[in-house]
Amino acid sequence: MKKSVKGLSPVIATVLLITIVIVIALIVFLWIRGMTEEAITKFGNQNVQLVCGQVAFEASYTGNTLYITNPGNIPIFGMNVKIIGEGTHSTIDLRTESDNWPGMGLNQGGAFSDDSLSELLNGNEIILIPILIGESKSGRKTYVCDENQYGFQIII
């Protein structure tokens, strides 16, 4: 009677199956992780997108001067100003365009004004969009809040 050697094949098949499953799972995991945005958090563990909803600032434009105050509790690291004119729009960042913007941002109770932003005269309206800074796995990162939800419109 010939001795059957088929006893080894199921074990090898099982090991191969487990190995293939683990490899496929790893590939899928790495692929999905590459597609999702890295979470930026603020105040420990709160997603910065949620923190945008807590930002409370006031702004006005009178006498060719832009005024911004932050009576809220969320520091505003930067501010994008979207200038909308006749069939055109442009965006400036107050951190780079204004010498008066505080280096560490507009803190609680802080105030800003600048009368040298001549670009604003090119528009009919401006939208102020706050920029926050938070922590991510790769270090500190800035996040621009959603314009439609958190932008502040001023008609010039």
Added chain:
Amino acid sequence: MYFQVKSKKAVSVIIGYVLLVTFAVIIGVIVYQWMKTYVPQEDLNCPDGVSIFIEDYSYDCSSKILIINFKNNGKFNIGGYFIHATSSPEQELATIDLSKNNTDTTSVIVGSTGIKFGLIGIDNSLKPNDIETERYNLTGTVNIYSIEILPIRWQKEKNRNILVSCKDTKIIEGIECD
């Protein structure tokens, strides 16, 4: 004559279950880590009932000395305030920080622009119905037309004492010379 082959399929099923449960737990942990940052948390704000008002003030335009009497007309203690001024009647928002012009020896600057009532170590020292007098020397500043006062409080949030600005209780007072 038949030889019954012993089935080895029972081992593969157990390994399958183990793998399934393991992957489910791992995926659950990953999703939890990602989703917990999206749990909304309560906004930082002062309690309803915080209120301060300027009982009276005096402003000597020649010496540029401004004296303000604050009264706590709310239900909660107040720790201090931010103070800003406008330099023209048309200016809607007050952006001139006056905190550096405070000459009160009993007041302390906190944060970068806040004025604390009382000395360090006693949070929220302005009790309801208390009155606090603050003095400012505005020499070297532009003429001011109004001041904006934003009360602040120290509050315990997640076992930490943090400074909270009471943005809903801001007050504005026009300033005229005596």
